[in-house]
């Protein structure tokens with residue numbers, strides 16, 4: 360099986376590549392970048408990428424696929440279909456399924472289901488503690504042997520610093536990154552949106568930025584103490600970005616990601632009590648959004664991840680206080696980044712590829728991903744940076760429709776997704 364992605368513009372910061380080249384993929388692996396003048400090798404399937412950007416496959420390192428246990432919201436098959444339609448060749452699956460992914464049996468089940476679906480690569484993330492209950496460490500070694508790439512208690516953050524320290528020491532021994540959802544529940548409990556002027560006006564209980572800041576600072580200190588590799592999920596506050604910036608200046612092994620909704624929307628969007636504006640961490644006020652943009656600009660923020668969190672319509676149709684946290688994101692993440700970051704001059708296209716491919720591969724230790732070097736996996740995201748389009752949630756491959764971006768017009772999108780040398784999506 361040979362595929363030539365011809366006439367495109369290759370943007371691959373992992374090898375300083377930013378030029379018009381053809382990409383040859385053989386038996387699922389990159390066989391090389393060819394000059395246009397080299398012509399077309401015999402017997403290859405040709406994918407014409409004229410006018411397109413050809414990038415190493417995008418990796419969404421933070422998604423909730425809901426299977427096992429909540430297949431009415433999403434299955435692994437529907438989740439990976441949504442992923443490739445959104446331009447993602449790989450996703451990392453958070454462990455808060457039912458049961459929680461705290462054992463090699465659940466890890467293996469997820470990998471088997473993903474293989475059966477045969478679209479995007481799925482890399483499972485194991486839980487930090489058994490049942491994500493914060494009391495007892497999970498069997499990280501067994502799960503690593505089964506295929507996990509990191510550990511996290513996302514959604515039910517490890518409450519005590521002592522337990523987090525032990526988790527980091529344990530994970531470090533297995534070479535696993537610890538991903539934390541920073542939220543001190545003693546500050547945030549009962550909150551349904553960002554605490555501030557808007558929450559007062561709307562009469563909703565707020566979650567203060569300090570709830571995220573406290574845990575972010577704690578995790579940076581513990582990363583320094585333990586030498587573990589620590590990644591902060593979906594940073595949304597000025598304080599969390601600043602904590603990471605200072606930790607990096609001191610060469611502590613801390614990285615972080617941001618979700619598109621946190622820089623694309625403000626807490627004022629909650630005004631109509633639309634439950635598709637409810638997620639955790641919550642939409643923040645302007646000063647925090649400004650800090651996220653600055654973090655994207657100055658490389659404090661390492662990755663863009665969607666935190667794709669499907670919920671059934673019946674659950675989201677409850678009143679704001681009672682509806683579950685979370686929105687879908689696989690279909691909109693790349694379009695929003697092109698439209699709101701690249702075209703607005705916040706980041707360059709090279710930096711976008713770093714944020715969505717090179718850096719997630721590095722942080723998750725995904726060898727042969729996040730690059731189009733010879734010998735790497737033939738995972739490719741093809742972008743049309745100027746395509747004007749409208750996102751329609753009704754056309755999404757996800758089983759759920761809980762998005763705040765329905766009907767949004769964007770400029771730029773992923774138009775094809777290639778996994779292991781196979782075109783798995785083409786718009």
Ligand SMILES: [Zn+2]
Pocket residue numbers: 513514540592593639640
């Ligand atoms: Zn989370």
